[in-house]
Amino acid sequence: MTVPGNLFILSAPSGAGKSSLIKALLSQENSVATRPMQVSVSHTTRAPRPGENNGEHYHFVSVNEFKKQISKNAFYEYAEVFDNYYGTSEVAIDAQLAQGIDVFLDIDWQGAQQVRMKKPSVTTIFISPPSKQELEKRLRNRGQDSEEVIASRMAQAQAECSHYQEFDYIIVNDNFEQAVSELNAIVLNQRLKCRQQAQTHAQLFAELLSDA
Numbered sequence: 760m761t762v763p764g765n766l767f768i769l770s771a772p773s774g775a776g777k778s779s780l781i782k783a784l785l786s787q788e789n790s791v792a793t794r795p796m797q798v799s800v801s802h803t804t805r806a807p808r809p810g811e812n813n814g815e816h817y818h819f820v821s822v823n824e825f826k827k828q829i830s831k832n833a834f835y836e837y838a839e840v841f842d843n844y845y846g847t848s849e850v851a852i853d854a855q856l857a858q859g860i861d862v863f864l865d866i867d868w869q870g871a872q873q874v875r876m877k878k879p880s881v882t883t884i885f886i887s888p889p890s891k892q893e894l895e896k897r898l899r900n901r902g903q904d905s906e907e908v909i910a911s912r913m914a915q916a917q918a919e920c921s922h923y924q925e926f927d928y929i930i931v932n933d934n935f936e937q938a939v940s941e942l943n944a945i946v947l948n949q950r951l952k953c954r955q956q957a958q959t960h961a962q963l964f965a966e967l968l969s970d971a
């Protein structure tokens with residue numbers, strides 16, 4: 760029997776480093792070939808940035824298509840962020856979890872609230888920048904947004920940060936390597952929980968408890 764995967768949420772103000780952290784975690788994990796992990800690919804109505812591919816970074820859809828999916832209840836959660844819609848496909852998540860894959864959602868605080876209601880076992884992680892100044896510097900260095908967009912993201916950052924106490928864990932992404940190792944520790948912690956280990960090692964415990 761396949762042990763279902765764990766669901767993780769990473770939320771942070773734009774530019775704090777969630778995408779970089781998830782990418783680093785997944786590449787490390789692949790190299791040690793332990794339990795499979797995947798990042799969920801959201802649907803969005805925002806335009807692709809240079810270098811972003813449809814189906815890889817996001818499923819880029821029109822507002823009409825997004826609204827059609829809402830009416831079909833196709834989203835596990837969805838929200839309006841920076842005047843665009845973003846949502847997580849329910850079918851895709853369920854399929855990944857059923858295959859025993861640990862799934863990472865890079866979603867905002869509104870989406871995190873909706874998922875918590877539906878799935879209380881979700882592990883939620885808030886990624887904080889080390890300072891406002893550094894956040895602004897990272898947005899600028901990323902080189903993907905205009906000054907106007909950066910100003911709007913900085914205003915939005917305060918709203919995102921005001922929800923930090925709703926999360927199970929907080930990682931301050933100052934030193935990148937340190938943050939990756941803290942993220943690894945949270946994932947490992949989840950996998951070592953009794954209920955999970957009992958399922959993963961069901962055969963071992965059956966043998967240890969047998970009279971033979």
Ligand SMILES: Nc1nc2c(ncn2[C@@H]2O[C@H](COP(=O)(O)OP(=O)(O)O)[C@@H](O)[C@H]2O)c(=O)[nH]1
Pocket residue numbers: 770771772773774778801802805836837838840841845846847865866867869870871
């Ligand atoms: N609720 C929700 N938020 C999402 C989803 N996908 C992305 N987001 C959030 O939308 C915000 C903007 O994402 P994006 O436009 O990619 O900008 P970035 O955060 O600068 O990479 C971020 O806070 C994401 O976490 C989703 O499926 N649902």
Ligand SMILES: Nc1ncnc2c1ncn2[C@@H]1O[C@H](COP(=O)(O)OP(=O)(O)O)[C@@H](O)[C@H]1O
Pocket residue numbers: 771772773774775776777778779780897898900901932933934935936938
């Ligand atoms: N610990 C860190 N120190 C310095 N720069 C970082 C760190 N973490 C991420 N960055 C950089 O900050 C920028 C924003 O990171 P990104 O992962 O795109 O953020 P998010 O997904 O939260 O919007 C990128 O240019 C990334 O390389």
